[in-house]
Amino acid sequence: MNRANLRDVAERAGVSVRTVSNVVNAPEVVAPATRERVQRVIEEVGYRPNIAARQLRRGRGDVIGLVVPEIDSPYFAELAAHVVRAAEELGWTVLVEQTDGDPARERDLLDGARGHGVDGVVFSPWALTPAEVSRRAGAPPVVMLGEQAGFGHVDRVAIDNQAAAREATAHLVATGRRRIAAVGLQPHLSNETARHRLAGYREALAAGGLSPDAALEVPVDRLHHADGARATESLLSLPEPPDAIFCFTDQLALGALRACADRGLRVPDDVALVGFDDIEAGRYSVPALTTVAPDKQRLAELALTTLGERMADRSLPGRDLVVPHRLVVRESAPV
Amino acid sequence: MNRANLRDVAERAGVSVRTVSNVVNAPEVVAPATRERVQRVIEEVGYRPNIAARQLRRGRGDVIGLVVPEIDSPYFAELAAHVVRAAEELGWTVLVEQTDGDPARERDLLDGARGHGVDGVVFSPWALTPAEVSRRAGAPPVVMLGEQAGFGHVDRVAIDNQAAAREATAHLVATGRRRIAAVGLQPHLSNETARHRLAGYREALAAGGLSPDAALEVPVDRLHHADGARATESLLSLPEPPDAIFCFTDQLALGALRACADRGLRVPDDVALVGFDDIEAGRYSVPALTTVAPDKQRLAELALTTLGERMADRSLPGRDLVVPHRLVVRESAPV
DNA sequence: ACGTCGCATTGCAACGTTGCAAACTGGGTA
């Protein structure tokens, strides 16, 4: 027995196909008696609308793509959870794709999340620039997450990374740290996020009367625990090691925490640590991480409403929306 | 200008619609000259196949659903990453749904991942039993993850939770612990996983000549850090506190770690900790977690190949597949 | 009794694609 379709239901209920469709999509226009009868048959035969057919006919499928570097990084996982929830609110379903930080994959996936007919894409870029994103014809609308200036017909939603990094660093300055390192530069990528965080860090140093030291600005390859640990080890081996480290993500910071412990250094006594992202694990680490908390829920919601607006009118100019953040002071860099 | 379709390309290239379709789907049957000409037009107009139409015609869309309690729990996030990767290998895309541990939502989502026309579902149940899963008509095939006996035409893929829990507990016994607590019971759920882990825990206690103590078996509501911390606090307040805690997930264990620190207890000196899942954060915590490591990649791959087989033949009996695991001994419960 | 109005229901066509089978092409063979 195949899956039941509208015609099967219609025949069994003694009405036209169109009426069954109406019962499913606009019950109020169908007479109560008919509606109930049809409804009963629908349940009897276990009818489920064929989404493909509906999508083909309606021209949209209420599915959006979420393209992220890696879904298992806590930040992206938490973001995805918010996106999925917000999408459901809007009647959409989310198709997840991972780029693994590969620019070529980013490009491919953007072309309609591997062509899987999504109505729109929420894109968290690793290496692709808005310019590249905007010059794709016939592809679904895109909202970019992260610090990339809006461009063409592409919208952008992000926190003010530069200000956030400035605040984080300023907090370290204000609590008496003098040799403050930054971990998380990604000079090999065209991604702007790290650049903005670095700029904010330098601003805060300057404002605090501290001179920048290239040896304290450590690039990383990826943003995993291991990278943070590695970078921290090298910092701690310096002739003049830092007394504070600002990590561009919490994952890096947790790796740094581990590296400090391995060296027998106490955090925050010997080295203060500040992270970025406010992931759950950082709230329970020992010591708990001081970090920049982006409003992830707002970020997800705003991204989706923006995407919705662009789906409705693709000719809108690219917008640049800012989501609030706050510095959460915990044990790794206390007051 | 609307999205180009086969007909647009066909007209521009001076061939039939069918030939364009062939160029896209079976280039080898088209004469090289024609193929190249059509290919050029395809690129010119930026043609992308309409997935909905293809799906409607072919009867499948190469999209599977992944239904999990919460995508932002590290274990599920890591699992999802593996599933997405393995799915891509097979030419599938993954649609993610969260149940938030709500049985009603689990039921709804299973009915075709909210009806979104998926060809199959990988389902990590929280409360639903295979019996409930198997009696859904016209719904896509399902593979269940976790310790639930296979049932009807539903397949199951999991590690041997009972054996794993036994090994974990036995390790604590072997290293001289005598009051070993278990954190993570979920008596309010029909989910079998916690039950099996509890059984394994008790077996190991018995094998080590230790008598079970109801006060040391602590139920939790969810499996977050907070639940682990809370449970641990209550354990440490006992007149006879435990000298080891076996947490049913790493997240619980990280919460426990935090609670121990708050009490001024040293891990593993005062209390040994063992977790479950081998999430990345547990490899970098201080101390690093001893834990049960399921082979998540294998789990994901096996789930998908199994799902594929069931899509091909839905009349297969329900299978029960076991994925290997191993105990990873780290600092929180050393040798 | 007739026309009209509003509600309920209906038939037709089309969304873009692919399976199927038929049709065409040119060259080789009997």
Next chain:
DNA sequence: TACCCAGTTTGCAACGTTGCAATGCGACGT
């Protein structure tokens, strides 16, 4: 010359749904 064959290309129909416009029908007003 007639025929066949392999290699290409084509037309038609159908997948299941919904937008549109039209129809049927009973009730109401005149």
